[in-house]
Amino acid sequence: MKYSYTLENLNCAHCAQKIETKIAETDGFEGVSFNFATKKLNFESEKKNPLPEIQQICDDIEDGVTVKDNNEKSDDDTPSKVEKILLIIGIILGIAALITDLFFKTPLTKYIILGLSAAATLLAGWKVFVKGIKNLLKFRIEETVLMMVAVIAAFILGEYVEGAMVTLLFTIGELIEDYAVDKSRKSIEQLSQIRPDTATLYLDGEEKTVPAESVKVGSIITVKPHERIPLDGIIVDGISTVDNSALTGESLPENVAEYSEVLSGGINGDGLIKIETTKEFSQSTAARILSLVEDAAANKGKQEKFISRFAAVYTPVVIGLALLIAVLPPLFGMGSFSQWIYNALVVLVASCPCAIVISVPLSYYSGIGAASANGVLIKGGNYLEALAKADVFAFDKTGTLTKGELTVSRVYTYGSYGEDEVLSLAAACEKYSVHPIAEAIKQSAQTSVQGLSDYKEIAGRGTFAKYNGKELACGNKRLLSESVPDELKDRPAVYLVYDGELIGAIELSDTVREESKSVISKLKKLGIAKTVMLTGDKKSAAHSVAKKLGIDTYHSELLPDKKLEIINDLKREGHTVCFVGDGINDAPVLSASNCGAAMGLGSEAAIESSDMVLSSGNLTQLPKAVKIARSVMRTIKGNILFALAVKALVIILACLGLAAIWMSVIADTGVCVICVLISARLLKKKY
Structure with missing residues (x-):
């Protein structure tokens, strides 16, 4: 069974990582993933009630963490009113101690400074010390233990005010850090607002508010003006507009009326509408989008995996370095043990990897959330990385660069017939055919010719009718008694033959999407090295589309295995390839590319086989997705370099005996706050 829990009161990313690792190593738990940004723990287990065991693991690692089922209401993690009052009193006493130490330092005031500093330390840092003692009893060297030891050492060494100031700085920093993390969590959790939990069921002339998950397919629900649509369905009554920006990134509302399809998560406009549901709650668009975004946390990027490995090695190395700093210099007569123990404590406090461990996964999840808000669903940090690195974009033609709708692009005439006459006669001959080519010709004809009779259709050839007592035929080149005219060779055309003579030919082409040309242009401006089009269509049709859109290379008349071969060749050449297709017949290519993007939420095949989904069903948001991915990777690298540089600077100063403990607190908590922000x-950035 799949389980999903929320871990309340967990604001230490390092501890969260340990909890995830411990659960994954425990027998009976599979597919364990913890998302620090949303506090969600997901796993699979055959156990009927694993919650107590999970709670025990959390208690062993991080005291105070509460494991809750996701159906339960979450507690507020913010400090209580009493804690805030105690902290404020502690800050006042700490400032008083500092002023006394600076301006009234006498043998008598030494005890006043000690009293004020000790009171400020206990009032502001009692939670840190309680936590530190518990961790110490469990033989775990965490930042709370290091802080506790550093503060005690400062008091033993007579640095009372510094001990108080370090405690105050650390506690205030922790509060700001928790606030920053919670703020970002709430921004991310706003995504969940696109899925209403209730629906207004319309039954026997009455309305009743019920849980959305209880509504069955085929039920009628009422959506009032400015409400979110809870389930996918078809409008059976009413006229309105729907804002789907949260789903597709499309800012313009869509006009809807009877028989229009609407998606859950969209916001109804000014009209009252009744909808016949077509999908259950769990399968509706909003639920599927949320599921994709939340599951994305399980697919960690290389940077995130590197940070996990880095933290595991980094902490023991720093502890070893601190021990050497504490012991070696005094042995060589370079100062007292108390002095170098103090420097070692500075190194230990400064070295905590929380800033990196928190900010890296938070960056990935923020990027995935930002992409989702812009209509692009990215399934994990690894695909975000691939998209940021992509230097080749390959596109399927039909349904991706084009609409998959045939239109008449050119009419050829022979003999005394004009273009309009040829098109009208062809439309009349195709009158009863439902073939897509016939439909395209009928839609393009300006006038309708009367007087045809004896209609028939022969598969593989075309349609036939009698016109003025003579046979009129509309179909492929098998109708011709002579060779294909030179100008039509290698061109997909429909031929019109009257009384055995060719009187005209109609060339059809797929309709290019309005946004395709601008998207290709924007990708090139972003520095994409090559754009490629892969299609099973004829060479002439492929050439026409590629030329119109400015695509660098195209390959035509391809079977799926040949498309796959081309993608693999590009990867072997050292390119990072993003393939964009419809997800139905391109599943192998979507899977083989470094990042496969499917068009729209329509098919299960698209969602299953792709690494990201363009939920709007068009290419408009693709360049924006590239910008978001690159911004995420720049942020991650910038945070890592910034955090390591500050920590390295403080550690070097400590080794030289030039750093104070307050500097190490800034290097730990201060840097963490900056990286989190x-x-x-x-999430808020405009792309």
Whole structure:
């Protein structure tokens, strides 16, 4: 069975990582993933009630964490009113101690400074010390233990005010850090607002509010003006507009009326509409989008995996370095043990990897959330990385660069017949055919010719009728008694033959999407090295589309295995390839590319086989997705370099005996706050 829990009161990313690792190593738990940004723990297990065991694992690693079923209401993690009051009193006493130490330092005031500093330390940092003692009893060297030891050492060494200031700085920093993380979590959790939990069921002339998950397919629901649509369906009554921007990134509302299809998560406009549901709650568009975004956390990027491995090695190395700093210099007569123990404590406090461990996964998830808000569903950090690195974009033609709708592109005439006459006669001959080519010809004809009779259709050839007592035929080149005219060779055309003579030919082509040319242009401006089109269509049709859109290379008349071969060849050449297709007949290519993008939410095949989904069903948001991916990777690398640089600077100063403990607190908590805020900015940034 699949389980999903929320871990309340967990704001230490390092501890979260340990909890995830411990659960994954425990027998009976599979597919374990913890998303620090949303506090969601997901796993599979055959156990009927694994919650107590999960709670025990959390208690062993991080005291105070509460494991809750996702159906339960979450507690507020913010500090209580009493804790805030104690902190404020502690800050006042700490400032008083600092002023006394600076301006009234006498043998008598030494005890006043000690009293004020000790009171400020206990009032502001009691939770840190309680937590530190518990971790110490479990033989776990965490930042709370290091802080506790550093503060005690400062008091033993007579640095009372510094001990108080370090405690105050650390506690305030932790509060700001928790606030920043919670703020970013709430921004991310706003995504869940696209899925209403209730629906207004219309039954026997009465309306009743019910849980959306209880509504069955085929039920009638009422959606009032400015409400979100809870389930996918078809409008059976009413006229309105629907804002689908949260789903597709499309800012313009869509006009809807009876028989229009609507998606869950869209916001109804000014009209009252009744909808016949076509999907269950769990399969509706909003639920599927949320599921994709939440599951994305399980697919971690290389940077995230690197940070996990880095933290595992980094912490023991730094502890070893601190021990050497504490012991070696005094042994060589370079100062007292108390002095170098103090420097070692500075190194330990500064070295905590929380800033990196928190900000990296938060950056990935913020980027995935930002992409989702812009109509692009990316299934994980690894695909975000691939999209950021992509230097080749390959496109399927039909249904991707084009609409998959045939239109008449050119009419050829022979003899005394004009273009309009040829098109009208062809439309009349195709009158009863439902073939897509026939439909395209009928839609393009300006006038209708009367007087045809004896209609018939022969598969593989075309349609036939009698016109003025003579046979009129409309179909492929098998109708011709002579060779194909030179100008029509290698061109897909429909031929019109009257009384055995060719009187005209109609060339049809797929309709190019309005946004395709601008999207290709924008990708090139972003520095994409090559654009490629892969199609099973004829060479002439492929050439026409490629030339019209400015695509660098095209390959035509391809079977799926040949498309796959071309993608693999590009990868072997060292390119990172993003393939964009419809997800139905391109599943192998979508899977083989570094990042496969499917068009729209329509087919299950698209969602299953792709690495990201363009939920709007068009290419408009693709360049924006590339910008978001690149912004995420720049943010991650910038945060890592910034955090390591500050920590390295403080550690070097500590080794030289030039750093104070307050500097190490800034290097730990201060840097963490900055990195978290930079990561959270990805959600608000305009792309």
